[in-house]
Amino acid sequence: MTPLQQAIRQLKLEKDAVILAHYYQEEAIQEVADFIGDSLALAQQAKRCTQSIIVFAGVHFMAETAKILNPEKKVLLPDLNAGCSLADSCPQDTFADFIARHPGHVVVTYINCSAEIKALSDYVCTSSNAATIIGSIPKDQPIIFAPDRNLGKYLNTITGRNMLLWDGSCVVHEAFSFDKLMELHRQHPGAQIIAHPESETHILETASYIGSTAGMINYVKKSPHDKFIIATEAGILYKMQLQVPHKTLIPAPAVEDNTCACSECAYMKVNTLQKLxxxxxxxxxxxxxAEGLRHRALQPVERMLQLS
Known part of the structure; x- marks a missing residue:
């Protein structure tokens, strides 16, 4: 452990703080976190926290969700510039107009959105529980799903619904190269492809398993296979490899030629150990x-937690 990591651990004790980190954070941050998880697990953990300060090593909408659930606690984010391309793809005013043009729809929003969008929603969901939440809504009830169109298409397929989809996406999960992925699979013919449902349909169609970050880790742990190509943000590989040290994990290739030959979220990497x-x-x-906004956003988030 580095001196900076030791200093962080000491500060946690002195400040009565807890560090929650997403799987996509850099390894050094994950090493000092008290809890590492996907969006659902982090929201659940934020609800259970007893410390007076929550430090969210993730992106802004995650820290907002923690604040929605914990108005009495101080919630910190190492860098306020840690945003989200998916959240940015759904502006409040435009989405409010979209809802108004489609009256009678229940609004389900993916947790990767701003507090303002959550406040316009009836339900919030994550990739871990979206199918369950959609399944709880009567089949004859029309649904608006936002902001991720790729996740929405996938959910329509597995639930048999015909949800009206907002046209948003995550740049990380749309960065995978199908041609490079197929070439990589030819080089590793025994490898299973597993993918996050934010990925595009042609990527999902190649996958042996589709699921949330936590779901992907659990799948790799339980699978009898020993080699996997992972189509999600490459930060997941650190925690995943710790769980299965004897298995081979290969990041799915991005369209862009870069040093890691993988898809990385620049927003997630804005946080550093020094900033933490x-x-x-x-x-x-x-x-x-603002308390009024927080209160409006709380109900759909609480519904998500109750159904999870």
Whole structure:
């Protein structure tokens, strides 16, 4: 453990703080986190936290969700520039107009959206529980699903629904190269392809398993196969490899030629170990939400947690 990591651990004790980290964070951050998970698990953990300070090593909408659930706690984000391309693809005013043009629809939004979008929703979901939440809604009830069109298409396929989809997407999960993926699979013919449902349909059609980050880790742990090509943000490979040290994990290739030959989220990588230390030390930047907005966003988030 580095001196900076030791300092962070000491600050956690002094500040009565807990660090929640997403699987896509850099390894050094995951090593000092108290809890690592996907969006659902992190929301559930945020709800259970007893510490007075929550440091969210993830992106802005995740820290907002923690604040929605914990108005009395101080929620910190190492860098406020840790945003989300998917959340950015769904502006509040435009989405409100979209809902108004389609009256009578129940609004289900993926957790990867702003507090303002959550406040316009009837339900919030994650990739782990989306099918369950959609299944809880009467089949004759029309649904708007936002903001991820790729996840929405996949959910329509597996649930038999015909949800009206908002046209948003995650740049990370749309960065996979089908041609490079097929070439990689030819080089490793025994490898199973597993994919996150935010990926495009032609990527999902190659996959032996489709699921959330947590679901992918569990699948690799239980599978008798020993080699996998992983189509999601490459940060997942650190935690996954710890779970299956004897198995071979290969990141799915991106269209762009880059040093890791994989797809990485620049927003997730905005957070660094130094920024994590500094935000704990100075207790800033803090994520705040106006109480009226927080209250409106809370109900759909609570519904998600109750159905999970």
């Amino acid at each position: 230390h500094d935000c704990l030390l100075h207790e800033t930047p803090e994520v705040t939400i």
